[in-house]
Amino acid sequence: MSERIPETETGQDQSGGLRQRKRRENHNRIAATGLKLFIDNGFEATTLDMIAEAAGISRRTFFHYFKSKEEVLLARETRDFPDALRNGMMKMRHHVAPWPAAIECLLTLASRYETRDSFAIDRLLRSTAALRARKCAFYEELEQVLGEAMDELWPAPEQQAAHRVIAMAAIGVLRLALDDWRRESAMYPVAHYLQNNLSVIESQF
C-alpha cells in the first residue's frame, strides 16, 4: 500500500504517533472518497463495498471509522458546525441580550457554509427521506446548542424557555437564508440573505 501520504489537507495532521496519524488519514480518505462516490453515483447507489474498495480498506474496517453510511455524508457538518456555533456564541458576552448576540454570531458563522461542496451535499441531503430528516435533526441540534449557550451566558432558570424560542427563531432565519442562498445559486453571500430574513422577522413581532 501507499506508505506516507503527506496529507496537507485543510487542517494539521502533525500530532500524535503513527497510529493517530493513520487513523486521521483513513478517516479523511474514507470521507472524501465516499463523498465523491455519492456525488457521482447518488447516495443509495453507492454501496459500502464501493467506498471501502475506493478508500483501500476492507468493508469491515469501514465500520471502525463510521458507524453508518449516512455518517460519512454528515460527519463534517454535524461535527464542526455545532461546536463552532457554541464557541461563536460564547464569544458574544459583550451583548446584553440574547437575540442580537445570536444574530451577530450567525452572521459571523454564515460564511462557513460557503464551500464548493455545499451545493452537492445539499442535493444529496434532499435525495432521500431519511437524509432530509437528518438535515432537520441537524438544525434542531443547532437550536439546542444555541439555546444552551444562552443559558450559560445569561443564567436565569426562568429565562430558559425564552432562550429556546430565540434560538428557534435564529436557526429558523438561518434555514430560510440558506434556502434563499441556494435558490439564487449563491448570487450573494449567505450573510446577505440572513439580513433579508432578519428584517422580515423583526417586522412581524
Add this chain to the structure above:
Amino acid sequence: MSERIPETETGQDQSGGLRQRKRRENHNRIAATGLKLFIDNGFEATTLDMIAEAAGISRRTFFHYFKSKEEVLLARETRDFPDALRNGMMKMRHHVAPWPAAIECLLTLASRYETRDSFAIDRLLRSTAALRARKCAFYEELEQVLGEAMDELWPAPEQQAAHRVIAMAAIGVLRLALDDWRRESAMYPVAHYLQNNLSVIESQF
C-alpha cells in the same frame, strides 16, 4: 380502476366493496399490532416477521401496506395531522393577520395530541437517531403546510417569507408546548402549555 369511492374519511369503515374494506382492515390491523409490538419490545427489537405474523399476513404482503417499518409508527400522525392543520388553518379566514390565526388554529388542534398512545409513541420516537430525525422532519412538514395555507389565505408574493417565519414560530411554540406537556406528564392540557410559551414569544420580539 376503482369506481365509486364514497370515502367516509377518517371515521367509519363502511364504504366501498369487499376489497377496499379488507384493505383498510389490514392496514389498521398491521398498524395496531405493529405499534403494540414496538411498545412491548422496542422499535429495533421488533422485526418485520414478528409484525407480519402477529397481523396474520405474509412478510411480503407487509410491504404492500407500508413501505417501511418506520412508516408503521409514523403513518397516523404524518397523515392526519398535516391535513388537519391545513383544514383548520383555512377556516381562519375571519382573521386579519396570520399570526393570531395560526395561534387560534393550534389551540384548536392541540387536543389532537392528547391521546393515550401519545406518550408511548413519543418514547419510541426518541429511541433511535433515525426516528428522532423523522420527528423533526414531521414538524418541518407542519411548518411547510402552515406557511402554504397562509399563502393561500393572504395571497401576496412579497409576504411569503413572512409567512414562513410566522409558521416556524408557531410550530416552534407547538414543539415547546408538547415538550412541556410531556415533561409534566400531561398535568394540564396541551393548550395550557401552548399559552405559556406564547406569552414568552410575544414578550421577546
Add this chain to the structure above:
DNA sequence: TAAAATATTGCACTGAGTGCATAAAAATAC
C-alpha cells in the same frame, strides 16, 4: 527483543427492503 495494546480483516449472521413469478380472490363482463 518481548509483551501488551490496538487496528485490520474475514466470515458468518440478522434483518430490511425489492423484483419477479405465481396463485388466490374479488370485481366485472357475458
Add this chain to the structure above:
DNA sequence: GTATTTTTATGCACTCAGTGCAATATTTTA
C-alpha cells in the same frame, strides 16, 4: 351462473447495511 380481467397475496431469491466474533497484523511500551 360462468368466464374474464383486475387486484391482491404469497413465496423465493436476491442485494445491501450493519454486527459479533475470532484470528491476524501492526504499533506502542516495557
